[in-house]
Amino acid sequence: MSERKIAVIGTGYVGLVSGTSFAHAGHDVTCCDVDQGKIERLRQADITIYEPGLDVLVSENMRQGRLHFTTNIDEAVQQSAFIFIAVGTPMSESGEADMTYIQSAARMIGKAINGYKIVVTKSTVPVGTGRKLEQWIREEAPHARFDVVSNPEFLREGSAVYDSLNMERVIIGASQPSAADAVAQIYEPFGSVIVKTTLESAEMIKYASNTFLATKISFINAIANLCEHLGADVEEVAHGMGLDGRIGHRFLQAGIGYGGSCFPKDTYALQYMAREQGYDFSLLDAVIETNERQRLIVIEKLTKALGNVKGKRIAVLGLSFKPNTDDMRDAPSLTVVPIMTQLGATVRVYDPIAAEEARKHFGDSVTYCESVYEAVEQCDACIVLTEWETIVKADWQMIRSAMAAPVLIDGRNCWPLEDMHKAGFYYDSIGRQLIPSYAHEKVQVTM
Structure with missing residues (x-):
């Protein structure tokens, strides 16, 4: 079993882009999903999401024999040294991240595990999930040998192919340094800055990053609304602000607010985590409220x-x-x-x-x-x-x-x-x- 053989569970946005990028870097990757229809389409290089350039990358790596698609998750787990979990964590009615698919993936891994594995969470998950993941796998395989690593993704929809091949940083959170080192080796071909942390810090870095960017967006939108009352031009204001190296120009474009699969879900999830801990995160509350109001x-x-x-x-x-x-x-x-x-x-x-x-x-x-x-x-x-x-x-x-x-x-x-x-x-x-x-x-x- 090659140390570069990777299984990716979940062929949605994160799983498909990440798995294809790993294959492009020279690894042997099998992307898995329980959706038979989706897997059949992917086997025909029929991309199930719209992402510029992804179809070319998938086709190229399939031709090179480095990228495979299957519904046989057990076999993929057993034949791989690394199992990346990239399933969805949709927002529940309470704002909490729904962990149904994560737990299901963990239990599938536990039932199939046949030797030492490194299980890596790519999905955006609440802080503390890494420990729960260990528990769920252990419940299915009490004597299994494995380590859990947190490796959050930072891809931007619309430019994910570029981002995946030109990563600004790779965050690797683990309890065992040897597991972190092994995952770091996967990323060596990318030449990225690698940051090793604890499991909890890696999970928080994802939420903190997205929430900070959401805060910049809500802030400049609030400034824009005030500019209209005072006769200022928000584009001139944002340009002047952005020249300060501590602030920068990115995410200072006024508009009708953020959307998509990450910022709304992640801000609500962090808000829920804060409330669960009894912490009054009033700044985040204001960011969310400002964004909801802005689109009106x-x-x-x-x-x-x-x-x-x-x-x-x-x-x-x-x-x-x-x-x-x-x-x-x-x-x-x-x-x-x-x-x-x-x-x-x-x-x-x-x-x-x-x-x-x-x-x-x-x-x-x-x-x-x-x-x-x-x-x-x-x-x-x-x-x-x-x-x-x-x-x-x-x-x-x-x-x-x-x-x-x-x-x-x-x-x-x-x-x-x-x-x-x-x-x-x-x-x-x-x-x-x-x-x-x-x-x-x-x-x-x-x-």
Whole structure:
């Protein structure tokens, strides 16, 4: 049994990208899942998630014989020295991370284990999970030899392939130094900075990192809202702030808040952990509250421009939580679109990738369009929720001509104010000057 033979349990976003990257680095990787349909698709190099460049990487490593897919988890565990757990930890109603799939994976490992193994958690799990993992495996295999290691992932959806091959750091938490050293050897081909910690510290690093980034986003959004009241421009403010090396420019782009599979889930999970420990994490409470409130800003701006939106025809451009992914988990569109339909608006939507995913949420309550120009046809207003390149680079003179009234609510600050002024839009963005322009003469605006 080769020390470089790896099993990855879970072929979702984390498992598929991580497993493929390990194979690309020269390891022999078997990705496992209980979903037969998903495994059959992957065996045909039919990628089950949208991630730029991943299909090429999967196909290449399958051809090289380094990447395999199976539903036979027992066999994969028995033939591998390292077992990475990369199953989902969805948020429960209480905000706590749901550990059902983690526990199930642990028990499967315990039942199949046939020699010394290093079990590595890639999934984002609450602090203390590593110890529970040991217990769950031990309950199935009392005399088994194994070590548990925490190795959280830090991939960004939309650029995960690049991130996985150019890691800024690798966090390895373990009780046994020999197990940490063995996992570190897996990452040697990547040339990354490797940080070894305790199990608990590694688990906390993941939550602390995502929560800090979420805090930066909520902070700049709160500043943006204040800028609108005081006449400042949030982009100038953020630029001036970011020049301070202690602050930096990243995650200081004002908008309608964070979404996706990580930040909302992880902030709620950390909030739950704090409450369980009796700690008043009021800063985190404010971050979450600010983000939830922020996505309503575009609705407020729309009603400010149009008054009552009942009977109005509204275009929504961008449905995924960010560009270059079809992921709509906690996307602002999931809040904004239903509110507009409830208010009586006729909603037309466009997203270059996430339209099929959107149908699962919106059904027939909206009209799905094939292009930006189709979406805005004869619309009374347009709301931008995701800064896809096809949206940002659209011909706005053509769009203005197609709309019944050129009202543009930009939730992502995609365009310079002067350009929108010249184009003749009523243009309202986040934390910047309102430009009534031509539309002010044609649309009833409540100031």
